[in-house]
Amino acid sequence: MNHLHEDEVKRLELTANKLRQHVITSVANAKSGHQGGPLGMADIFAVLYFHELRHDPKNPDWEDRDRLILSNGHTCPIRYAAMAEAGYFPVDELMTLRKLGSRLQGHPERTRLPGAETTSGPLGAGLAQAAGLAYAAKMDGKKWRTYAMTSDGEHEAGLHWEAMLFAGKYRLDNLVCIIDRNYIQIDGKTENIMPLDPLRDKYEAFNWHVIECNGNDVRDVVRAFEEAKAPEQKPICIIAHTIPGKGVSYMENNYLWHSQPFKPGEAEQALAELRAEEEKLNADHR
Amino acid sequence: MFNKNAKLADNALAADVPMKPTRDGYGLGVVEAAKIDPRVVVVCADLTESTRNLDFKKLFPDRFVQVGVHEQFLAAGAAGLAMAGKIPFITSYAMFCPGRAWEQVRTNICLNDVNVKIVGSHAGVSVGPDGATHQAIEDIAIMRPIPRMTIIAPCDAVEAKKATLAAAKMVGPCYIRFAREKTPVFTTEETPFEIGKALTLREGKDAAIIACGPLVHNALKAAEALAAEGLDVRVINSPTVKPLDEAAVLAAATDCGAIVTVEEHQITGGLGGAVAEYLAKSRPTPQEFVGVPNVFGESGEPMQLIEHFGMGVSHIKEAVRRAAARKAERSKG
Numbered sequence: 001m002n003h004l005h006e007d008e009v010k011r012l013e014l015t016a017n018k019l020r021q022h023v024i025t026s027v028a029n030a031k032s033g034h035q036g037g038p039l040g041m042a043d044i045f046a047v048l049y050f051h052e053l054r055h056d057p058k059n060p061d062w063e064d065r066d067r068l069i070l071s072n073g074h075t076c077p078i079r080y081a082a083m084a085e086a087g088y089f090p091v092d093e094l095m096t097l098r099k100l101g102s103r104l105q106g107h108p109e110r111t112r113l114p115g116a117e118t119t120s121g122p123l124g125a126g127l128a129q130a131a132g133l134a135y136a137a138k139m140d141g142k143k144w145r146t147y148a149m150t151s152d153g154e155h156e157a158g159l160h161w162e163a164m165l166f167a168g169k170y171r172l173d174n175l176v177c178i179i180d181r182n183y184i185q186i187d188g189k190t191e192n193i194m195p196l197d198p199l200r201d202k203y204e205a206f207n208w209h210v211i212e213c214n215g216n217d218v219r220d221v222v223r224a225f226e227e228a229k230a231p232e233q234k235p236i237c238i239i240a241h242t243i244p245g246k247g248v249s250y251m252e253n254n255y256l257w258h259s260q261p262f263k264p265g266e267a268e269q270a271l272a273e274l275r276a277e278e279e280k281l282n283a284d285h286r
Numbered sequence: 287m288f289n290k291n292a293k294l295a296d297n298a299l300a301a302d303v304p305m306k307p308t309r310d311g312y313g314l315g316v317v318e319a320a321k322i323d324p325r326v327v328v329v330c331a332d333l334t335e336s337t338r339n340l341d342f343k344k345l346f347p348d349r350f351v352q353v354g355v356h357e358q359f360l361a362a363g364a365a366g367l368a369m370a371g372k373i374p375f376i377t378s379y380a381m382f383c384p385g386r387a388w389e390q391v392r393t394n395i396c397l398n399d400v401n402v403k404i405v406g407s408h409a410g411v412s413v414g415p416d417g418a419t420h421q422a423i424e425d426i427a428i429m430r431p432i433p434r435m436t437i438i439a440p441c442d443a444v445e446a447k448k449a450t451l452a453a454a455k456m457v458g459p460c461y462i463r464f465a466r467e468k469t470p471v472f473t474t475e476e477t478p479f480e481i482g483k484a485l486t487l488r489e490g491k492d493a494a495i496i497a498c499g500p501l502v503h504n505a506l507k508a509a510e511a512l513a514a515e516g517l518d519v520r521v522i523n524s525p526t527v528k529p530l531d532e533a534a535v536l537a538a539a540t541d542c543g544a545i546v547t548v549e550e551h552q553i554t555g556g557l558g559g560a561v562a563e564y565l566a567k568s569r570p571t572p573q574e575f576v577g578v579p580n581v582f583g584e585s586g587e588p589m590q591l592i593e594h595f596g597m598g599v600s601h602i603k604e605a606v607r608r609a610a611a612r613k614a615e616r617s618k619g
Contacts, residue, residue, distance in 0.1 A: 067369075069366075109397065110369075110397075110398045110399070111397075111398070111399050117369070118365070118369065118394070118398060119393060119394070119397045119398045121393075122389060122393050125358075125362045125390060125393065125394055128358070128359050128362035128363045128365075128366065128390075128394075129362055129363065129365050129366035129369065129394060130366060131359075131363055131366060132362070132363040132364060132365060132366020132367040132368075132369070132370070133366040133367070133369055133370050134366075135351065135363070135366070135367065136366065136367045136369075136370030136371065136372050137370060139327075139348065139349075139372075140370075140371075158358065159358040159359060159362060159390070162353075162356040162358060162359035163359055163362070163363065165354070165356070166353055166354075166356065166359060166363060
C-alpha cells in the first residue's frame with residue numbers, strides 16, 4: 001500500500017523512539033511539563049521533521065520552507081526534541097526546558113526560538129495563524145505548504161471553527177491540519193468532556209478533505225501525508241489516531257499523564273522501556 | 287493663542303469648521319499606504335462600508351480579505367498573514383477588535399511580535415444611538431498593558447490619515463482608534479504628526495490640557511473660553527497614547543503645574559492614567575480627569591452623550607478651574 005523503503009521505516013521508528021527519550025529526560029529535568037501528548041505525537045514528528053517537511057535547520061528563516069505551526073503548544077517537548085535532533089540547536093539544550101533564560105519556554109515562543117514559527121499555548125489559535133500563512137502563500141503564488149499540528153481537545157475552542165470555515169471558503173489546499181486524536185484532555189476523555197465525534201463528518205461539512213491514519217505507525221503517517229498532496233482544491237485534515245503516552249506502559253491511555261510530575265523512579269522506568277524498544281527495533285530490522 | 291507651528295486650520299474654532307468622521311481619514315490613508323507598499327492588505331469582518339474599506343476593496347480586490355463575523359480569527363489569521371510578510375490592517379468596531387479578540391491580539395500578535403495594524407472604529411460613546419453594547423470605552427485600557435503595542439487616537443480626519451500612513455510605515459503591532467461620528471476637522475496637512483510625539487496646539491502656563499481623539503477640539507474651545515477668565519491654558523494633542531510623549535508631559539507639568547487629561551474613554555486606564563502614572567514617579571502634579579467615570583454608555587445623540595457623560599466644553603473648563611485651584615492651594619502650603 002505504500003512504497004516506503006524498510007530502511008526508511010527503521011530510521012523513522014528509531015528517530016521517534018529517540019524523540020520519546022528526549023521528551024522523558026527533558027520533562028523530568030524540568031520537573032514539570034507535558035508527557036502524554038508529546039509521546040503520542042512522536043511518530044508524527046519523526047515523519048514531519050525527518051521525511052515530510054522542506055526545511056533547513058541551519059537556515060530556519062528560509063523563505064521557501066514549509067511552515068509547521070504547533071497549535072497545542074503545551075506539547076512543545078516533542079517539537080523541541082525533533083528540532084534538536086534535526087540540528088536546529090544542540091541536543092544538550094533540551095535540558096534547559098522551562099528554565100529561566102532558556103529559548104525553550106514552557107510554551108513555545110516565536111521571538112525566542114528560531115524555527116518555532118509561532119508562539120502557542122492558548123488553545124485553538126494555531127489553525128487560524130496557519131490559515132493566514134496559507135492564504136498569504138496563495139496570494140504570492142508560493143509553493144511552500146503550511147501544516148498545523150492540533151490536539152483534539154482544542155477543537156472545543158470557537159476560534160478553531162472560525163479558521164475551519166475560512167480555510168474551507170478559500171479552498172486552502174496548501175494547508176494541512178493534523179489532529180492528534182488521542183481522545184484525552186485535562187479533565188478526562190474528550191467524548192465525556194465535550195464530544196467531538198463524528199469529527200470527520202464535521203470537517204467534511206466544512207469543505208475539507210479528510211484523511212485518517214494510525215498516528216503511531218510511521219508507514220501510515222507517511223501515506224497520509226502523501227495523500228494530502230493530491231490536489232482537491234480543499235484544505236486537508238489528517239485525523240491521526242494516536243495513543244497518548246505511547247511507548248511508556250504506565251502512561252498509555254491514562255489521561256492523568258496529559259501532564260503530571262514524575263514520582264521517583266517513574267522517569268527511569270519510562271526510559272528503560274524506551275531503550276528496550278530501541279534495542280528491539282535495532283534487532284528486528286537487522 | 288495657537289502655536290503657529292501646529293498649523294491649525296484658520297477656521298479651527300469657527301462655526302463653519304468642516305466636519306468629517308476620523309474613520310474617513312483611515313479609509314483615505316489605507317489606500318495611500320497600499321499604493322506605497324504592496325505588502326499592505328486589509329482584513330475585514332463583515333463591516334466593509336462602515337470601517338471605510340470600500341475604496342480599498344475596489345482598488346485592491348486581491349489584497350482585501352473578507353473573514354466574516356470572526357473577530358478572533360481576524361486577529362489570529364492576520365498574525366499568520368504577517369508572518370508571511372504581509373502588513374495586515376485588521377478592521378472592525380473597537381468593541382469587537384480589540385475588544386472580543388483581546389487574547390489573540392495579546393498572544394498571537396504582540397507576543398509573536400508581528401506587524402499587524404488593528405483598526406478599531408466606532409470607539410467612544412459618540413457611536414450614539416447604538417448604545418452601550420457598541421460603545422467601546424475600554425479599548426485603550428485593554429491595549430495599554432500589552433508590551434510592544436503602540437496606541438494612537440487621532441483627533442480628526444486629517445490626523446487619522448497621517449496616523450494610518452505612519453502605522454503602515456512603522457514596524458510592529460499598532461492599535462489605531464477611530465470614531466463613527468463626524469467631528470471638526472481643525473488640523474491641516476501641514477500640522478506635524480509623528481508617532482510618539484505630542485503637539486502643543488495652544489501655548490499657556492496656568493494649566494495644561496493633554497487630550498487625544500476628537501475631544502481635542504473641545505479642549506481648544508475650553509481653553510479659548512478660559513482665556514476670557516484670565517486663565518492661560520496650554521493645549522496638548524497627544525494622539526499617541528503609547529508610547530507616551532513623556533518629555534511633553536513633563537514640560538507641561540513643570541511649566542504649568544496643573545494638568546487636565548481629556549479623552550472619550552473610561553477614566554480608568556486611558557490617556558489620563560498614562561499621564562498620571564508617569565507624573566506620579568517623575569513630577570507629582572495636581573491632575574483632573576475628563577472621561578467616562580466608570581459607567582457604561584447608553585443610547586442617545588452623539589453630542590448629547592458627550593455632554594451627558596461629562597466630556598463637554600463646560601466640563602473641561604470646570605476641570606481646568608479645579609486643577610488650577612489645587613495648584614494655587616499647593617503653592618500656599
